[in-house]
Amino acid sequence: MADFSLNEDQVQIQKWIHGFAEDVIRPVAHEWDEREEFPYPVVEEAAKIGLYGWEFMMNAFSDNSGLTLPVAIEELFWGDAGIGMAIMGSALAAAGISGNGTPEQVMEWVPQCYGDANKVQLGAFCVSEPDAGSDVSSLRTRAVYDEANDEWVLNGTKAWITNGGIADVHVVVAAVDPELKGRGQASFIVPPGTKGLSQGQKYLKHGIRASHTAEVVLDDVRVPGRCLLGGKEKLDAKLARARDAGRSGEKQPAMATFEATRPSVGAQALGIARAAYEYALDYAKERKAFGKPIVQHQAIAFKLANMATEIDAARLLVWRAAWLARNGGFSNGEGSMSKYKASEVAVRVTEDAIQILGGYGYTREYPVERWHRDAKIHTIFEGTSEIQQLVIARAISGMRIE
Numbered sequence: 001m002a003d004f005s006l007n008e009d010q011v012q013i014q015k016w017i018h019g020f021a022e023d024v025i026r027p028v029a030h031e032w033d034e035r036e037e038f039p040y041p042v043v044e045e046a047a048k049i050g051l052y053g054w055e056f057m058m059n060a061f062s063d064n065s066g067l068t069l070p071v072a073i074e075e076l077f078w079g080d081a082g083i084g085m086a087i088m089g090s091a092l093a094a095a096g097i098s099g100n101g102t103p104e105q106v107m108e109w110v111p112q113c114y115g116d117a118n119k120v121q122l123g124a125f126c127v128s129e130p131d132a133g134s135d136v137s138s139l140r141t142r143a144v145y146d147e148a149n150d151e152w153v154l155n156g157t158k159a160w161i162t163n164g165g166i167a168d169v170h171v172v173v174a175a176v177d178p179e180l181k182g183r184g185q186a187s188f189i190v191p192p193g194t195k196g197l198s199q200g201q202k203y204l205k206h207g208i209r210a211s212h213t214a215e216v217v218l219d220d221v222r223v224p225g226r227c228l229l230g231g232k233e234k235l236d237a238k239l240a241r242a243r244d245a246g247r248s249g250e251k252q253p254a255m256a257t258f259e260a261t262r263p264s265v266g267a268q269a270l271g272i273a274r275a276a277y278e279y280a281l282d283y284a285k286e287r288k289a290f291g292k293p294i295v296q297h298q299a300i301a302f303k304l305a306n307m308a309t310e311i312d313a314a315r316l317l318v319w320r321a322a323w324l325a326r327n328g329g330f331s332n333g334e335g336s337m338s339k340y341k342a343s344e345v346a347v348r349v350t351e352d353a354i355q356i357l358g359g360y361g362y363t364r365e366y367p368v369e370r371w372h373r374d375a376k377i378h379t380i381f382e383g384t385s386e387i388q389q390l391v392i393a394r395a396i397s398g399m400r401i402e
Contacts, residue, residue: 002323004316006067014071020051021079029080032210033370038166039083039210040120046087047117054114057091061098066322070267074315077271081374082210084268089162089211090114093123095261096171100187100229109189113169121192124167126158126216138181141218143174143188145232150225152188154218157200160381164214165199168192172218176235183242186235189227196221207373261382262335263321266342269378270315273346276353276371277307283357300356307349314342333388333395340388343378350375 006014024045032039046052060069076084090113097109113123129139141156154174158164170190177184190197200215225232281304284295294300321338324330350372354361361368379385393401 002320002327003065004067004319004323006071007065010063010065010068010071013068014075017051017072017075018078020046020049021075025076025079025083029083029210030364030367030370033080033082034209036204036209038163038212039086042083043086044117044120047115047120052087052090052114052120053116054094054111057094057114058110061095064326066263066324066326067319070263070270070318070322073264073267074271074274077268078275079271080210081268081272081371082208084271085162085208085211088264088268090121090123090167091264092125092162092261093167093169093171096125096173096187097189097229099260102229102231105189105226105229109169112192113167115168121168122163122166123169123171124161124163124165124216126161126164126170126172128158128160130157130159130215139173139175139185140178141172141174142178143172143176143186145176145225146222149222151222152225152228154188154190154196154221154223156218158216158218160203160213161216163212164216165197165202166212166214170197170216171229172216177239177243180239180242184239187229188223189229190218190221190223191227194221194223205377207370207375207377260325260335262339262388263318263325265378265382266314266318266321266338269339269342269346269375270311270318272371272375272378273307273311273314273342273349276346276350276368276375277304277311279366279368280304280307280353280356294356303352303356307352310345310349314338314345317341331395333392336383336388336391336395339378339383340385340392343375344385346375346378347372 024042028042043052050056060072063069073088076087093113094110098106101109112121115121129141131140141154141158144153146153154172156174158172169192172188172190173185174188175184176186196219198217200217202212202214205213228235284300284304285293287294295304317338321330321334324334350368353368354372357366357368360366363369390401
């Protein structure tokens with residue numbers, strides 16, 4: 001049975017990261033949002049205290065309750081979503097390696113996604129393409145095996161990639177057998193300095209602007225055979241089963257990664273929503289209209305009551321999903337439920353926070369407009385709200401819904 005009371009270690013981690021978010025992230029959040037650049041100095045500070053690093057991530061991932069990671073992420077994104085994404089972006093690459101690689105590959109490549117306090121490194125997980133966002137079964141990026149040299153040759157363009165082009169380690173999902181759609185895909189490590197990988201356009205975004213997002217262009221990128229995550233023997237067996245049966249019960253590499261990380265994305269949205277709610281509540285207690293603080297007017301008080309209720313409801317879904325991911329897995333799309341609910345709540349709560357602040361809320365002098373911009377992406381990336389609804393509907397009905 002799930003127990004959602006945090007243990008002493010988790011409470012200490014929560015306080016530790018909250019302190020970092022309050023003292024280090026928040027004072028510079030506006031500056032990095034305006035600059036639209038990767039905040040290396042802040043990430044380096046996080047590395048110095050052990051917050052940005054593979055050891056922290058592996059410890060969080062190995063927590064049997066599943067709650068350490070969402071608790072940590074919520075506090076980071078309470079500080080700022082763009083900087084939070086810069087600190088957490090490498091985790092998606094690490095999750096892709098951990099979910100699809102051999103133990104030896106995990107130990108070799110996950111640390112290289114982070115580097116150390118003396119030299120920060122980055123990881124990037126490359127799935128989406130210009131013509132394949134939600135429909136990851138239609139990837140055009142190809143991986144062809146060169147048996148004579150025991151190398152894989154990758155060609156294609158990836159879109160909307162966090163840390164794309166500036167990462168040291170790129171994890172690329174590519175089609176090995178396009179006829180098998182998603183069942184014919186595999187994940188590959190592109191090591192640092194590999195020829196043929198370059199950054200395409202850098203996107204100028206609505207929100208999370210301190211996080212680097214860009215295209216990744218793969219032009220005859222050659223990687224050693226050992227860079228196929230899981231190994232060729234396992235891939236050949238999977239492809240053979242898929243061809244014989246017309247399908248395979250195994251998950252697509254990209255979907256396996258996204259499914260595992262959905263509660264974490266929900267936790268990101270929670271942090272943003274909580275930041276906006278707390279700011280709006282404090283403002284409503286101070287701001288006076290018609291002779292009394294505006295929180296004493298029902299129109300504002302009820303709005304804040306709804307915000308608090310929705311945030312708590314979303315957190316319970318996120319924590320339940322995080323616990324299930326560690327203890328038996330999802331049966332009714334709980335991972336998607338958590339991501340769907342939390343992201344929609346974040347958009348609504350941040351919009352309500354702007355409304356409570358009125359004209360001030362619409363200016364960049366106050367942080368709520370930035371939080372609103374930051375919240376919106378959570379209804380889009382790692383599976384849109386509509387895709388989450390589709391996953392949930394299929395899970396509860398047991399039927400194919402298009």
